[in-house]
Amino acid sequence: MTEPEKYAGVRYLVDDVKAAVDFYTTHLGFTLNLDASPAFADVVRGPLRLLLSGPASSGARATPADAAVPGGNRIHLIVDDLDTEIARLRGAGLAFRGDLVTGPGGRQILLADPAGNLVELFQPA
Numbered sequence: 001m002t003e004p005e006k007y008a009g010v011r012y013l014v015d016d017v018k019a020a021v022d023f024y025t026t027h028l029g030f031t032l033n034l035d036a037s038p039a040f041a042d043v044v045r046g047p048l049r050l051l052l053s054g055p056a057s058s059g060a061r062a063t064p065a066d067a068a069v070p071g072g073n074r075i076h077l078i079v080d081d082l083d084t085e086i087a088r089l090r091g092a093g094l095a096f097r098g099d100l101v102t103g104p105g106g107r108q109i110l111l112a113d114p115a116g117n118l119v120e121l122f123q124p125a
Contacts, residue, residue: 006047007044007047007049008048009042009048009050009051010048010049010050010051010075011053011059012050012051012052012053012113012115012117013053013060013117014052014054014113014114014115014117015054015055015115016038016054017038017039017040017041017053017054018038018041019114019115020041020114020115021035021037021041021052023113024045024050024113027089027092027094028045028077028119029045030045030050031043031044031045033049037054038054038056039053039054039056039057040052040059048075050075069116073118074110074117074118074119074120075118075119075120076120076122077119077120077121077122078123079121079122079123081123082100082107082108082109082121082122082123085121086100086109086121089111094111095111095112096109096110097110097112097118098110105124105125106122107122107123107125108120108121108123109121
């Protein structure tokens with residue numbers, strides 16, 4: 001189990017906890033920390049603890065209905081080579097939400113988890 005003070009926690013509401021765990025651990029380098037499926041699981045990558053809350057979890061039940069939709073916010077994962085990551089994830093059959101965007105700070109593209117929550121892959125300039 002993680003030491004809470006070592007991590008920044010983000011909660012994502014998901015419809016299928018197992019599918020979300022598989023997505024984050026298989027494709028994005030997270031490690032499973034706690035599995036209380038089908039209600040809840042959490043996965044860790046570096047200092048990020050991602051809390052995956054299914055419909056039966058206390059986190060989902062405490063969320064007002066008008067705020068219980070995925071996709072409004074996103075986690076931001078820094079990658080060394082965005083083109084390689086895009087090719088790898090497309091090769092795994094994943095689809096991106098939009099095109100690659102370049103700005104003064106770097107390049108980014110969005111991916112959605114199985115519930116529709118956004119993940120930003122970002123390569124600094």
